[in-house]
Amino acid sequence: MALIKHGNLVEDLFTAVGDGDELPSKGAVLVSLECWQDNRAALLERADAVGVRLHSDQSPELIEDDLKHISLVALEFPAFRDGRAYSYARMLRERFGFKGEVRAVGDVLMEQLHFMLRTGFDAFEFESDDPVRQFETAMADFSVWYQPSSDGKQTATQLRHFPRR
Amino acid sequence: MYRYDEFDQKLIAERVKQFDRQVTRRLAGELTEDQFKPLRLMNGLYLQLHAYMLRVNVPYGTLGSKQMRRFAEIARKYDRGYGHFTTRQNIQYNWVKLEDTPQILKDLAEVEVTAIQSSGNCVRNITSDQYAGSAKDELADPRMYCELLRQYSVLHPEFSYLPRKFKIAVTGSPNDRAAVAVHDIGLRMHLNEAGALGFEVLVGGGLGRLPYIGHTIRDWIEPEHILSYVEAILRVYNMHGRRDNIHKARIKIIVAQMGIDKYRELVEAEWERIKDGPLQVPDEEIERIENYFAPPQYDALEDETELLLAQSADNAGFDRWQKSNTVEHKVSGYRIVNLTLKAIGLPPGDMDADTMDAVADLADRYSFGEIRVSHRQNLSFVDVRQRDLLELWKALDELKLARPVLDAVSDMICCPGLDYCALANARSIPIADDINRRFVDIDELADIGELKINISGCMNACGHHHVGHIGILGVDKRGEEFFQLTLGGSSDQNASLGDRLGPGLPQADVPDAIAAIIDRYKSLREQGERFLDTYRRVGIEPFKDAVYGDKDRKAVA
Numbered sequence: 143m144a145l146i147k148h149g150n151l152v153e154d155l156f157t158a159v160g161d162g163d164e165l166p167s168k169g170a171v172l173v174s175l176e177c178w179q180d181n182r183a184a185l186l187e188r189a190d191a192v193g194v195r196l197h198s199d200q201s202p203e204l205i206e207d208d209l210k211h212i213s214l215v216a217l218e219f220p221a222f223r224d225g226r227a228y229s230y231a232r233m234l235r236e237r238f239g240f241k242g243e244v245r246a247v248g249d250v251l252m253e254q255l256h257f258m259l260r261t262g263f264d265a266f267e268f269e270s271d272d273p274v275r276q277f278e279t280a281m282a283d284f285s286v287w288y289q290p291s292s293d294g295k296q297t298a299t300q301l302r303h304f305p306r307r
Numbered sequence: 308m309y310r311y312d313e314f315d316q317k318l319i320a321e322r323v324k325q326f327d328r329q330v331t332r333r334l335a336g337e338l339t340e341d342q343f344k345p346l347r348l349m350n351g352l353y354l355q356l357h358a359y360m361l362r363v364n365v366p367y368g369t370l371g372s373k374q375m376r377r378f379a380e381i382a383r384k385y386d387r388g389y390g391h392f393t394t395r396q397n398i399q400y401n402w403v404k405l406e407d408t409p410q411i412l413k414d415l416a417e418v419e420v421t422a423i424q425s426s427g428n429c430v431r432n433i434t435s436d437q438y439a440g441s442a443k444d445e446l447a448d449p450r451m452y453c454e455l456l457r458q459y460s461v462l463h464p465e466f467s468y469l470p471r472k473f474k475i476a477v478t479g480s481p482n483d484r485a486a487v488a489v490h491d492i493g494l495r496m497h498l499n500e501a502g503a504l505g506f507e508v509l510v511g512g513g514l515g516r517l518p519y520i521g522h523t524i525r526d527w528i529e530p531e532h533i534l535s536y537v538e539a540i541l542r543v544y545n546m547h548g549r550r551d552n553i554h555k556a557r558i559k560i561i562v563a564q565m566g567i568d569k570y571r572e573l574v575e576a577e578w579e580r581i582k583d584g585p586l587q588v589p590d591e592e593i594e595r596i597e598n599y600f601a602p603p604q605y606d607a608l609e610d611e612t613e614l615l616l617a618q619s620a621d622n623a624g625f626d627r628w629q630k631s632n633t634v635e636h637k638v639s640g641y642r643i644v645n646l647t648l649k650a651i652g653l654p655p656g657d658m659d660a661d662t663m664d665a666v667a668d669l670a671d672r673y674s675f676g677e678i679r680v681s682h683r684q685n686l687s688f689v690d691v692r693q694r695d696l697l698e699l700w701k702a703l704d705e706l707k708l709a710r711p712v713l714d715a716v717s718d719m720i721c722c723p724g725l726d727y728c729a730l731a732n733a734r735s736i737p738i739a740d741d742i743n744r745r746f747v748d749i750d751e752l753a754d755i756g757e758l759k760i761n762i763s764g765c766m767n768a769c770g771h772h773h774v775g776h777i778g779i780l781g782v783d784k785r786g787e788e789f790f791q792l793t794l795g796g797s798s799d800q801n802a803s804l805g806d807r808l809g810p811g812l813p814q815a816d817v818p819d820a821i822a823a824i825i826d827r828y829k830s831l832r833e834q835g836e837r838f839l840d841t842y843r844r845v846g847i848e849p850f851k852d853a854v855y856g857d858k859d860r861k862a863v864a
Contacts, residue, residue, distance in 0.1 A: 201546065223345060223428070225468025229545045232465055237580060253329065253346055260464035283325045286318040288458045290585035291465065298314040298458065303591040 144273035147243070147265040149281075151274050154267075156193050156214060172216060175200050178208070186211055195247065198226045202234050209240050217263070219248035228261045235262035235292040255280040262292035308371055308677060309454045309599045311419045319416045322423060322462070326350045327409040334406065349429060349467065351422025352408055355729050361400045361408060362425040363415060367435035367453035367477070368396035368680040372667035375678055377418045379663035385411055390663070392648060392656040394720055394771055395474070396434050396680045397425055401727055423461055428469045428556075430460035430541070434476045436484045437681035438643055440600060441689040443635040447496045447504055449479035451596045452533060455588060459534050466541050470548035471556035473541070474513075486682060486798035488512045488521045489774055491558045492540060499527040506533055510540055510570070511562030514768035518804050519559040522567040524574060530593070532578075535586040539578035543570065603675040603690055608640025611693040618697050624711075625700050627749060631711035633696065642693050644674070646686040646708040647718060651743050653707075654736045655721040656684035665706055673699050682771075683720055683759075685713070715752045716760060716825070717743050720771050724764030724781065725788075731764035733781025733788040738762055738817055745818040755825055758838040761796070774798035776839045777824065778805045779817065790817050794824070794850055795842045806847050809855050820854045827853035 145154045156172040159165055165173075165184070172193040178185060185192050193214030194205055202215060209215075215234060217227035227246065234240040245265040246258050255266060255277060270276050287295050296306060311319070326346075333343040347353075351362040363378070378398055382390050385407050386400040393399055403411065412422060425432055433453045440448045456475060460466075466473075476490040487493025493509035505527045512521025528536050540558075547565070549555045562570050619626035634643040646666065648656050658666075666686065670678045673695050674688035681687060686708075691699060703709035712718045719742065722728065724735030739762055746752055761775025765782075772778030778793035790812050793805030812820055825838075827849055832841045842850070 198550075222342070223468055224550055225428075225466070226546055226550075228465040228468065229542050251342060253342075254468075257464040257467055279328075284318065284321050284462070286314050286321065287464075288318070288461055289463055289465075297585070298318070299589065299592045300585075301314060302312070302595065303589060 143267055144270055145245075145265060145267050146273050146277050147245075149274075149277060156191070158195075170213070172214065175204060178205065182208070193243070193245075196230065198224045202230050202238065202240075206238055209234075209238055209242075212242060214243040214245060214265075215240065216245040216247045216267075219246060219250055219254075222249045222251050222254060224249075228257060231258070231262040232292050252276045252280050256283055260287070260291045260293050260295070308369055309366075309450075309596065315419070315458075316416075318461070319419070319421055319423075322350075322421070323409065323412045323416050326412060330405065330409050345427055345468075347405075347408075348427035349424055350408070350412065351425035352403075352405070353426060353729075355401065355727055356725075357727070358402045359405055359408070360727070361403045361411060361422060362393070363398050363400070363420060363422045364425050364432040365396050365398060365420075365680045366457050367433055367439065367450055368437045368682075369439075369450065370678040370680060371418075372670045372676040372678065374418045374420050375663050375667040375670070377414060377420065379660040379667070381411055381414060382660040382663065389657055389659040391654070391723065392658065392680050392684050392686070394682045394684060394722075394769060395425075395432055396437070396682055397432055398680075399723075401723070421461075424467075426472075427467075428471050428473075429467045430463065430469075430473045430475065433457050433460070434474070434485055434490075434682060436478050436480055437679040437685075437687050438484065438634065438689055439479060439679075440602070441636055441638075441641075441643055442480055443637045444482050445480045445637065446498070447479045448600055449477040449494075449496055450600045451593065452494070452496075452506075452530065453477050454596050454599075455534065455592075456537065459537070459586075466545060469541070469545055470550050471553070471558075473544075473558065475537070481800060483798070483800040483802075484681070486771070486774065486802070488800075488802035489514055489518070489771070489798055490521065492537060493521050494533070497527070503529070505529050508536060508540075510574075511559040511567070512802075513557050513559040514771060514773050515557065516554055516766045516768075517560065518768070518773040519563060520802050520804065521559075522562065524567065524571050531588045531590075532582055534588060535582045535584065536574075536578055538581060538586055539574045542577055543573045547573070602638075603677075605638050605641065605690070606692065608638075608692065608694075610639050615693060615696065622697070624704070625697055627711040627753065628700050628704075628709050629696060631715070631753065632709065632713045633691075636690070638690075640693055642691050642696060644688045644691045644696070644699060644703075645681075645713050646688070646703060647710045647712055648685050648708070649710055649712055649717050649719065649743070650707040651710075651717075651747065652740065654723070654726075655719050655739055662706055662708070665702075666708070669699065669702055683714075683718065685718070711749060712752055714757045714759060716746045716755055716758050716821075717752060718759070719743075720759070720761040720775065722763050722770035724762075724770075728764060728769075730767055731781065732766075732783035733764045733790065734814075735762045735764035735770060735779075735781055738779060738781070738790060738814060741814070741818045742821055745822060755829070756837055758825070758828075759797075760821070771798065772796070773804045774802065775805060776837075776842070777821065782811055784811065788814055790814065792817075792820060792824075792854070794847060795839065797839060808847065809851055812854075823853040824850050 191213035509521035763770035796805030
């Protein structure tokens, strides 16, 4: 599995901790919502970064008040057809002003990277022989957008009437 | 008509290029059929019983003659010489090859036509009143808002993987010809108490297995907020809509389960957060799009009442056609003309390439080069000079597009059914044909009057059977096709779902049953009553009696 962040192939600095597993003594960890809720105090005391992984039926509203303590929110696509996480990503960015990493995990396909980037994801975990090339190909697909979204790209309407330089 | 500017043109070109790559990846085996399916669907490509089917958008039913000629070319070059106009104001090609589709989409893009999101779990083609801009009874022209919504919905990054498909319809007339109450979102333009123009917003209507009439989620909203309100509805649906069961995934189900009040509460809360953001439509953009829908250069004409009377007196065929197939125009001296695609022996909505070309020529000559597609699978010329009607009628008659049957028994809506469709349980086209052959007498049809028969070959209800005055639904019973009748449905401003008449009938019995229902209506009707009015007054019992008589109503099927 490759991790692309801000367009680059990067090493995953977070250790995924399964439910019921012992938390490692140090280093960044990625935990489930349940684990976060059960071990909140212990996790808050850690010096290293904490990430929370949300299933597609777990809205970021559930961690709204804790977002300032969280460096990474991983949003799961259990199947590529399940599009809830697009709304969750926008919620994190636009409604909660979350500045940390929003990572797409699960059934992430090249063909969807473009929509993910537009809705506020900045990291993508997906299966690929050549992830950087696939990412770049997907990003080059479009240069015109009709809708305002989390990426702040100028829409066709904005370009028509009041283009920003 | 709307014309693409550089931004629209570029986006469509980029989309075609992307699809080209996706097809290449599929053909090379880099994408599985499962992964490719939603991608091809979002480009209008279905895999049907015998071949791939390409569904091409006609945005809000508005089509230029140049585009119609391109439809004809595509029919000849890539299909078997014909196309099929659908209840969603689109055109479908039934026999295309996967490897040809990128080139077809390129050919279409050249004339500003796309197949983007004509299928898939996303916002589909925006539909509207086929008479928009010309109807006498229109309060405001809905096309500019349809275009806004078209652009808003194309390649929406957040809403391309909704729980299920999503259909939006807009009407600018109090007489609803766009069936807005049976759409996921229906928008009805009207004036508020202060006299300002805005939209009533309906949500959660739909047909299919579990039909619902939409609920009013908001009585009135300002036009500049229409996109943010639609976005709020979509966002709540995307997060809360059911994804555990495909048959319960439409917005109508979550609205019904949650209750409209709760759904409204969530939408209003979301809307409050976003309404003053970038989705607010700037005046400049409203003005820009509105300019494309400015009225054409009408001649200053008087109504030609006397001329038409004289022409009608001379020619009974013209007289009948004019009364049946033409509609009042908002500008004096003009008339709206309907082309009925309901010739005997042809599937409703089908048209061959030569006829498409001929229609394009007539549109150029008589109606400012514009053609409309209606959800009842007919075409319209919406700006015809009254003094040209006789000539136009003669031309249409030669093309077999002048059967004077608008809204009459022969003007059926009919899905492609089991002759084409992979979902169907029964063949709907032969039923339409049987009924058509049973009611060939034009005077008899005129005497029966307005009676809308809608036929679907399965529960998915593409033929809108629930809202037909008479609805016919094909079902499969132990390998045999049966047809269930419903009465009293309507998709207009007084929308209602039909009531089931009784047990399903074998195909051979359907024409007799329809005839019996019509005979009973004729004996019961009061002065000026349409079938639907009589039905609403007397209820279903007399019609049950007419069709099933003393027979044990449960024994048939």
